[in-house]
Structure formats: C-alpha cells, structure tokens
Amino acid sequence: MRHWMFSCKKITGMISESMDRKLPLSRRMGIRFHLMMCALCRRYRQQLLFIRTLLRSDKEAEDLSGQALSDDARKRIEEKLAGQVPKDRHP
Amino acid sequence: MTGNIQTDDDPISWLDQYGDALYRFARARVRDAFAAEDLVQETLLAAYRSRDGFFRQSSMKTWLTGIMKHKIVDYYRKLTPEQGEDNLDDFTYSLDNLFDTREKWKIKPGEWGGDPQNVFEGKELMATIHDCLAGMPEKMALAFTLREKEGASTGEISELLQTGKDNCWVILYRARMLLRRCLEINWFGRKK
Numbered sequence: 064m065r066h067w068m069f070s071c072k073k074i075t076g077m078i079s080e081s082m083d084r085k086l087p088l089s090r091r092m093g094i095r096f097h098l099m100m101c102a103l104c105r106r107y108r109q110q111l112l113f114i115r116t117l118l119r120s121d122k123e124a125e126d127l128s129g130q131a132l133s134d135d136a137r138k139r140i141e142e143k144l145a146g147q148v149p150k151d152r153h154p
Numbered sequence: 155m156t157g158n159i160q161t162d163d164d165p166i167s168w169l170d171q172y173g174d175a176l177y178r179f180a181r182a183r184v185r186d187a188f189a190a191e192d193l194v195q196e197t198l199l200a201a202y203r204s205r206d207g208f209f210r211q212s213s214m215k216t217w218l219t220g221i222m223k224h225k226i227v228d229y230y231r232k233l234t235p236e237q238g239e240d241n242l243d244d245f246t247y248s249l250d251n252l253f254d255t256r257e258k259w260k261i262k263p264g265e266w267g268g269d270p271q272n273v274f275e276g277k278e279l280m281a282t283i284h285d286c287l288a289g290m291p292e293k294m295a296l297a298f299t300l301r302e303k304e305g306a307s308t309g310e311i312s313e314l315l316q317t318g319k320d321n322c323w324v325i326l327y328r329a330r331m332l333l334r335r336c337l338e339i340n341w342f343g344r345k346k
Contacts, residue, residue: 070257079327083301083308106263110334113266114283118303121280130181131174136191140173143195144165147202 069093071104078108165202172218182304183226197222227314249331266342286336298329
C-alpha cells in the first residue's frame, strides 16, 4: 500500500474529521482518491451527511416551536431571585 | 451600580426576557431537564452577583450566555469519571469489529434507501436517533449533538468536555460510527 493510499478504516476517520475542520490538501486528495474507488466509503460519507442534515433541520423545527421553561420552574427561579434582591438592596 | 437602568439590575426581568432562551441553550447541552432549569437559576444568580461586571458593549443576552457557558463547564466537571472518559474507551472494541484485519469494511454500510426525502418519516426517525444517543456515554452524545445539531465548533466542545481538540475529533468520530451503526440496525434494518 503506498503512503497516499488509505484503508477504509482510516478513511472513515478522515471523513469524519473533515466534517469538523478543513483537512490538509494531501489528506483531502487521499479521501477523494479513495472515494472514487470505494462505494462503501462513499455510502458511509453520504450517511454521515444525511444524519447531519436531519439533525440540523430538527434543530430548526425546535427553534421555531420554541421550547420554554415550565411554569413551575419559572416560579421556583423567580422566588429564588426575589430572595436575593431585597437582601442585597437593603442590607 | 451607578447609572444602571432599573430593569438592568433586576434579575426577575432577566428571567422574563431571557429565561426561555437560556433554558433552550442549556437543554441543547445538558441531557437532564431539571439540570437545565438549575443552570438557568444559577446563571441568573451569578449574573446578579456580578452585575457590576456587565459592560454595555456586549448585549445582555451575550453576557448571560457567557456566564451560562461557564456554569455548564462546571456541571460537566462535576460529573463522575465513569460518565466520562472511561466509558468512551469501551466503544473502541465495537468499532474495531466493523473492519477486518486489513482495515476493509467487514460489516458493510447498508443501503438506506435511494431518496433521502423519503426517509423523512420525521418524528419516528428522530426518536430512534434519540434512543441511540441515550445509549451512548453522556459526554459522547453531548459532543455529537453539539456538533451535528447545534453546529457548535470543536473549540466550544473541547472546552465543555475539558479535553483537547484532537480528542474531540476522536470522540466525534466514534459517536458518528456508533450512531450510524445504531440507525442501520434499529431503523433501516427494521424496515426491511
């Protein structure tokens, strides 16, 4: 195996890393070259990207629906805060 | 305290204005809903105590979010080690299993169906993803969710996890491998 050829296992790690930061050119070329020949790693990559797309659209949906503090929690926190304020203001 | 407008040092008005946003921020980072509520409370209390440190250059929301980030780092620092690194290593074995000795695929990635749009049986699929994440060590699931869902940088993630970026990439890699495999078994496998 030549130094610029990577195993499937190695490539899966590099593909994952390329989703988190820009890889050096030599490694990007290594991925490209491997993907041209390897249908399984191509599939792997598509699946990772699919999962990311799915989660990002789930996040958008959540942001729109607006998750909020429960009334109970809000009340509890409010009481706690109210307990602090007067103490500090009128020692 | 000089020159502060009334609403600016009233923590209850902060709760009204930013409570939900802070809660969402915490929930995206902490699995437990009660812990997230506590984090909102701690953040507002800490903000109130250090209100003199707030400068108008930054927005109130940014300032509060900054305080919350520290609180979340503390929260994870306090988690017991078993919920952290130790656990992460158990998963190396199951990943190694996916490849043969020449590092070629042994358990081959399956066909997930041609058109990704078709797979958008939204809620059910998301539920399966959440089940898969629930089976991972909390820190691994956290790193994964922050990166893939929230779009957080590995910088923020490594700060939260108190680990180097190198390790962060490793954790994310394992998480992706595990989740991909988990979905393949529990979602795409089931459909056949």
